[in-house]
Amino acid sequence: MEKIKIGRIVNAVALKGEVKVYNYSGYRERYEELDRIIVEDREYPIEKVRYQQQTVILKLAGIDDRSAAEGMKNKDVFITEEDLLPLPENTYYIRDLIGLSVIDEQDGSCLGRIKDVLQPSSQDIYVVELQTGGEAMIPVVSQFVREVNPEEGYVKVRLIEGMIES
Numbered sequence: 196m197e198k199i200k201i202g203r204i205v206n207a208v209a210l211k212g213e214v215k216v217y218n219y220s221g222y223r224e225r226y227e228e229l230d231r232i233i234v235e236d237r238e239y240p241i242e243k244v245r246y247q248q249q250t251v252i253l254k255l256a257g258i259d260d261r262s263a264a265e266g267m268k269n270k271d272v273f274i275t276e277e278d279l280l281p282l283p284e285n286t287y288y289i290r291d292l293i294g295l296s297v298i299d300e301q302d303g304s305c306l307g308r309i310k311d312v313l314q315p316s317s318q319d320i321y322v323v324e325l326q327t328g329g330e331a332m333i334p335v336v337s338q339f340v341r342e343v344n345p346e347e348g349y350v351k352v353r354l355i356e357g358m359i360e361s
Contacts, residue, residue, distance in 0.1 A: 198233055198273035199290070201225065207264035208252050213243075214264050216251040216272055225280070226251050233273040287345060296349040297323050297333070300341050306359065307331070309350065321350070331359045 206215040216226070226232075226244045232255070233239070243254035258264055282288065289312045297306045310330065311322040319335040333339050333352060342351040 197276050199276065199279065200271050200273055201232075202251065202272035204234065204267045204270050204272060205250070206268060207261050208247070210261050211254070212258040212260050212264045213252050213254050214258065214267050215247065216253055218249075218251050222280075223249070223251050226253065228280075229274065229278060233275070234267060234270050285343070287343060291345045292321070292343070292350070294348075295343075295345060297321070298349050298351045300351045300353045306352070325359065333358070 201220040202216040202218045204214045205217045207213070208215050218226075223246065226241065229241055231238050231240045232253070234255075239255040239257060241253055242256055245252045255267075258267060279288070292309050292312055295309045297309060298304070299306055305326060307323045307325040307327075309321050310324040312335075313320040313322060313332075321333045321335060321340070323331045323333060325331055333354070339352055339354060339358075340350060341353050342349075344350070
């Protein structure tokens, strides 16, 4: 069963075993919908969820004092694949995009593979490891990204002149 990282425990909170979680999921209320999380290779039922500014505060079963909570510090928080939320149409998890071939719509040639997806602002950016060496950054907008097909293992793009250095 694959584990998906959704956060990291960054500190203990108060005296009753609560932990502060830095949330990676982009949807902090997600923790309210979960019955349990995985820390390292151990499952912990979630007893209580609250918030402190942008961080999530969790009370986990079996973590009942500050000392136990301190022992959880700097550990990653995971869920299982079955806990993933369904995505809207034409939306993908980054992990499903990494490694996809990037195909030029014009001539069908393979430009490279998606190495990473950056999310700096309103639009994502595909970081493509080029077959010719180096990297290219392609904004994920319909002008450039014409088709995303994780089932078939590719993304078709239409690039403008100068977008990829030769």
